[in-house]
Amino acid sequence: MNEKLHSQTEIAETLGLDQVSTKNRKLKRRIVLGLLILFAVTVVAILSNTNQAAEAVQFKTQSASRGDLTVSVSATGNLEPTNQVDVGSELSGIIDSVDVDYNDRVEVGQVLARLDTDKLKANVNKSRAALETSRAQVLQVQATLKEDLAELQRLRQAHELSSGKVPSRYQLDAAEAAVLRAQADETGAQAQVAQALAELESDEADLAKACIRSPINGVVLSRDVEPGQTVAASLQAPVLFTLAEDLTKMELHVDVDEADVGQVRKGQDATFTVDAYPEKSFSAQVIQVRYGAQDSSGVVTYETVLQVDNSDLLLRPGMTATADITAVKVEDAVMVPNVALRFTPPAVNTDHNKESFSGGSLLSKIMPGPPRRKKNSSSQRPDNNTAGNQRIWIVKDERLVAIPVTTGLSDGIMTEIRSGDIEPGMELVVAMMSAK
Secondary structure, three states, X not given: XXXXXXXXXXXXXXXXXHHHHHHHHHHXXXXXXXXXXXXXXXXXXXXXXXXXXXXXXXEEEEEOEEEEEEEEEEEEEEEEEOOEEEEEOOOOEEEEEEOOOOOOEEOOOOEEEEEOOHHHHHHHHHHHHHHHHHHHHHHHHHHHHHHHHHHHHHHHHHHHHOOOOOOOHHHHHHHHHHHHHHHHHHHHHHXXXXXXXXXXXXXXXXXXXXXXXXXXXXXXXXXXOOOOOEEOOOOOXXXXXXXXXXXXXXXXXXXXXXXXXXXXXXXXXXXXXXXXXXXXXXXXXXXXXXXXXXXXXXXXXXXXXXXXEOXXXXXXXXXXXXXXXXXXXXXXXXXXXXXXXXXXXXXXXXXXXXXXXXXXXXXXXXXXXXXXXXXXXXXXXXXXXXXXXXXXXXXXXXXXXXXXEEEEEEOOOEEEEEEOOOOOOOEEEEEEEOOO
């Protein structure tokens, strides 16, 4: 048996099979060693990534504060004078002279312009002549009436003296009729006098209207007439001048959106700015919120009038203004940034442990298990936008903790907290980000 084994060994050595087996064993050992090294490198890499992931999650915070919260309504509009009057001409004619210019201050009764009066004066003289003619006609009729009355009186006396024999009854009736006709002629003549007097007064009024006068104390905003220009007043009087009564008191007419008009009331204070003075803020007060709606391309607005003090005369009619009307003001309120109310964690974890942000344990990294069953979206992401009742998140012991709160008014940047464990200075989570 030993001889047989020795013979086989000699044969293997002769054929070189013993060297091949040794090489195979060395190769296997190298492969196993390489796999062990690769496994160790993978474990180290996973541990490093896990630590980096745990350290990569950071929270951006802002502080709660205490102060006054003002809710305002914004609207745009134009400045207008308190009383603006368009002055025109009732008469047609040629402008003889213009006595005022832009920005001139005028008083009640001051002449602004004059029309050519030659034709008007001729009409006045004609009416006066007609009046004198009518008055002369009255005197003539009165003389005739006096004669007829005297004749009637003479016939009546003769009738009495003759005991009714003379004159005849026919003569008496004719005399009485003549008296009545004379009385009627006198009445008609008096009416003609009144008519001629009315025509004279009308022509004199037209002559007076040839001088276009200011109806108010104010400032000339516009002048749309020049000397020599023909004015044609037919169905509508042409506008020659535009006057503003008192520029120290002006009105701001703004269009308030239908969504905000419920918050605007008479007596509320407001501030506004104009493009001419972008760094200056002017004060105003609401004096009227009109019920009539204005529809422009489907947008419904309501005109609101604000009273403006313009004692320094910086503001001018027609300027475009942007107004902020103070609707509600809350004093000494606890306020939080609106971004804190909008923040919602990417996934809800009741324990809020680090594992939810670090990405899981090492074992799960190396040997991932089956995927988790998806939960209802409402349980994954809390409803943080319910009106009134909301949640604010803070970081406590390196964990996210939700604090239920009841919100109040908001100015678009800060929101009032009416109830909840929120204190001024408390850091509130507004965003979650990575170190990158």
